[in-house]
Amino acid sequence: WKASGIILLGVYALSQRAWLAALALFLCATGDVLLEIYFVAGMAAFALGHVVYVLCFLEWGRVLGPNKRDRPVAGLVVLVSLAMVGWLTPGMGDLLIPALVYQLIITTMVATAMVVKAPMLARLGAVVFMLSDTLIAIGKFTTTDVPPGSVWITYAGAQIMIAWGLSRIAPYRDRKA
Numbered sequence: 226w227k228a229s230g231i232i233l234l235g236v237y238a239l240s241q242r243a244w245l246a247a248l249a250l251f252l253c254a255t256g257d258v259l260l261e262i263y264f265v266a267g268m269a270a271f272a273l274g275h276v277v278y279v280l281c282f283l284e285w286g287r288v289l290g291p292n293k294r295d296r297p298v299a300g301l302v303v304l305v306s307l308a309m310v311g312w313l314t315p316g317m318g319d320l321l322i323p324a325l326v327y328q329l330i331i332t333t334m335v336a337t338a339m340v341v342k343a344p345m346l347a348r349l350g351a352v353v354f355m356l357s358d359t360l361i362a363i364g365k366f367t368t369t370d371v372p373p374g375s376v377w378i379t380y381a382g383a384q385i386m387i388a389w390g391l392s393r394i395a396p397y398r399d400r401k402a
Contacts, residue, residue, distance in 0.1 A: 227257045227377070227380075228254040228255075228257035228258050229254075230381060230384075231250055231251075231253050231254040231257060231384055232250070232251065232254045234250050234384055234385065234388040235247045235248075235250035235251045235254065235388075237388060237389075237392065238250055238388050238391070238392045241392035241393075243281075243391055243392040243393075245277055245280055245281045245284065245391075246278075246281050246387070246388060246391035246392055248277050249274045249275075249277035249278045249281060249387075249391075250274070250384065250388060252270050252271070252273045252274035252277060253270070253271055253274040253384065255270040256268070256269075256270035256271035256274060264320075265320070265323050268323050268324070268327050269323075271327070271358075272326065272327050272330045272331075275330045275331050275333075275334040276330060276334075278334045278338075278351070278387065278391075279333055279334050279337050281391045282334070282337045282338045282341050282343055282347075282351075282391075283337065283341065285341045285342060285343035285347075285391075286337075286340070286341030286342065286343075289341070289342035289343075290341075290342050291340055291341060291342070292339065292340055292341050292342045292343075293340075295339045295340065296339070296340055298339045299335075299336040299337075299339035299340050302332060302335045302336050302339060302352075302355070303332060303336060306328060306331075306332040306355075309328070309359060309362070310325065310328055312367070313362050313363070313366045313367065314366075315366075316365075316366035316367050317366050320365075320366075324362070324366070327358075328362075331354070331355055331358055332355070334351055334354075334355075335351045335352055335354075335355050338351035338352075339351075343390065343391070344390035344391075344393050345390075346386045346389060346390040347386060347387050347389075347390025347391045347393075348390070349386055350382070350383045350384070350385070350386025350387035350388075350390060351383070351387060353379050353382055353383035353386065354379075354380070354383035354384070354387065356379050356383075357376055357379035357380040357383055360375050360376045360379065361376055364376070
């Protein structure tokens with residue numbers, strides 16, 4: 226069920242000619258399914274989705290330019306990510322390497338979103354996606370309780386914000402730089 230909503234967002238992105246955003250959404254939907262079957266495969270699908278989101282944000286940067294104002298925000302994202310790694314690493318066990326690689330990729334996605342002129346909604350969605358994944362990590366790697374429903378609410382909200390925001394690139398795609 227979780228994947229079906231993300232697939233619909235992917236179809237929406239396709240309808241807006243936002244091919245890369247659609248691909249990222251379809252990879253995330255695949256990740257939703259795989260997490261239930263084999264957690265590491267689900268992480269890998271999500272990681273690929275984040276790599277494609279990085280490409281989406283870089284496309285915004287190519288078309289509209291860099292966002293120098295929010296470079297400190299990108300730095301803060303990296304610092305918070307490092308602090309989370311420090312807290313979560315002791316509980317990662319056999320998932321240490323895949324979890325660290327995943328953390329690097331999602332941190333790169335969010336930091337990239339901060340340093341380009343992309344819609345604020347998509348940029349906020351990237352941050353909320355990282356929050357959703359952080360809640361999953363806290364639940365998996367610590368003894369801290371995560372509020373029921375918080376992962377789904379943040380994940381769905383993040384994907385909606387990213388899908389809507391990144392699909393707005395279609396009007397700019399054919400503009401000459």
